[in-house]
Amino acid sequence: MYQFKMEVAMAIVAWACTAVGQNLPLARSHDPGHHSRGNYDMTDLQAKLSSSAKIYYPNTTEFEAASARWSLLDEPTVNVVVVPGTENDVAETVQFANQRDLPFLASTGAHGSLTSLGKMTQGIEIYMTQLNTVTVSGDGKTATIGGGAMAKAVVDELWNAGKQAVTGTCECVSILGPGLGGGHGWLQGHHGLVADQFVSMNVVLANGALTTINAKSDLWWAMKGAGHNFGIVTSLTTKVFDIQYSNWAIETITFSGDKVGAVYQAANDYLLKNGTQPVGLINWSYWLNNPGADPNNPVIIFYIIQEGVTTVDSAYTRPFHDIGPLSIQPASGTYTDLASWTGIANNQPPCQKAALANPRFPIYLQSYNVDAQTKAYNVFANAVRGTSALNNSIFMFEGYSMEGVQAIPSDSSAFAFRSENILAAPLINYLPAGSTLDSQVANLGNKLRDILRDGTGMDDFRAYVNYAYGDESLQELYGCESWRQDRLKALKAKYDPTGKFSFYAPIA
Structure with a gap:
């Protein structure tokens, strides 16, 4: 019996994967005065960010690593990368981008491969990798997870606590990446999709407001399946379950x-x-x-x-x-x-x-x-x-x-x-x-x-x-039902009337 060379065979089996998050050090060539020009002068933003936030500029190793895409077909163009250290940093970055009429795109692992991403011909990447905490609630029924947390970290943290959650299948996929589009996973036969587990979330809206939403919000329905069109989720509270089978x-x-x-x-x-x-x-x-x-x-x-x-x-x-x-x-x-x-x-x-x-x-x-x-x-x-x-x-x-x-x-x-x-x-x-x-x-x-x-x-x-x-x-x-299309378009007009979130499977 032959032995498959799975390293080669699986090299491109990354359909649901998001690349491994990295906590990158501050770029050595960090020099806003030299690299920033016009609307990309980041001095004002940097003054408002937390001490743990980072800004990466082109022609640095850190920028290249943070802005690299899994698929090079119609990839977005990035002029600067902001790495938030807190949830409020995301809000500050979106407000800054709006003030200067700059496009922005949130990214955890950059494995989205839609050709619509190529419509971003300039802009700010908001690299979520530092927002990666996983905290199980006192009653053991939920966990609060950072918007940049990767599946491997979530699975391991919960496993060590005797818990599980519905996540994507790849270890290097984030929770929110697949979840905002529904999210298939190993445990869905028991509990439903990744999005079906959502309890509440902190989300930065198109106007830069950081708000908490749950099932009482009219936006909640849209975030579970079309969420890429409505905001940047900075943290999520989701259902977790006791391990049923080891x-x-x-x-x-x-x-x-x-x-x-x-x-x-x-x-x-x-x-x-x-x-x-x-x-x-x-x-x-x-x-x-x-x-x-x-x-x-x-x-x-x-x-x-x-x-x-x-x-x-x-x-x-x-x-x-x-x-x-x-x-x-x-x-x-x-x-x-x-x-x-x-x-x-x-x-x-x-x-x-x-x-x-x-x-x-x-x-x-x-x-x-x-x-x-x-x-x-x-x-x-x-x-x-x-x-x-x-x-x-x-x-x-x-x-x-x-x-x-x-x-x-x-x-x-x-x-x-x-x-x-x-x-x-x-x-x-x-x-x-x-x-x-x-x-x-x-x-x-x-x-x-x-x-x-x-x-x-x-x-x-x-x-x-x-x-x-x-x-x-x-x-x-x-979905082809007219009520679905009408509801999505009405919510888009309410929460993102100028199309700030328009690069990932956009709702017209």
Whole structure:
């Protein structure tokens, strides 16, 4: 049995990831008089910031590290980076930017890859990494988390206290990054999405006001699914839970591409079961090149993950064994091992930045259409095999339990897509080489998404905003119901009438 080179295979499996936060030292070349010009003279702002805040200027190591993006396709242009030391520093920075009519963009790990981000052609980055505290309440029912806290830190802090929360799956994803767009995670089958756990939050609004909101605010609904459009969350109080299961198990089953139909038929029959996948069961899969396994075509890596056991139940794994995989790799451990098992831990390649373009083209599905899966695999394989410039690309399928998500009323939040069971997305990874290649990639990504959409029998499709490419309509990102669109637009007009938050999947 061969050993997969997962360091290579997973190098671009960063679809939900946000880069590891860094507490960077003050730039040695910090010199406002030399670097600041015109509206970017930061002297007045610096006088109002806390002693722990930092300002980084271009041509310094600290600026380059803080402003680096995971995807270089249509990345925003940053002229200066402000690193808040307190929540009020965020408010002061937004007020400063407004006074000088400067764009601003909050960032924790900079893994958002929407092309709309490129519309920021100048401005201030507000780098949230220092706002990273995690404090469990006295009654153990909630935790207050800084707006820049990363999932690994949150998971570990809560685990040490005997608690868990719904977070994103990557260790290097922040809580708020995915949460403001809904937020899928390992524990959603029990409790719902990341956003469903919100209790209250401190948020800096477009006018620079720092305010606390909860379910009594009309803005609360919008922050849970479309929050990127309405404010910068500086801290969050969220529900936490006692650890129910410490034991988890996974089986990684790898197939050659000719098994694509059989694999996804088995997934429908034995895992999804018409949308009734058990709460403690998760299926994920990737299509990617691995010449050590198959020198000619992408392989299918299929994960079956189960909680509360040391070995995944054979009722779930045996049908896949019977298909004839290339390899079977079981593992057991705890909840804290899930990220490393799936190649998305802090020290693994997806949590790094490699100066590549990484657009994604997401679509939600109810089930796997076997014919569409086969057709999509063939198109994908033809585009990425061999020496193709796209040969590090990956096609991702995430099949979480949806019981906890669907138990929450659909009208309770701006996240609109609670009835879907699978999140699929090609991630086209390549070295930037000009607009011609960018256009070819966009055509490929949308063609693959269209194949899957055709398999649903629907005229339109539904996309996860946190994975969006940037050409999706508001209906495709936030739901097609007219009442949803009207409510979002009314709240946008009330809280951000001049479009200060207009770079990440903006509401017109």
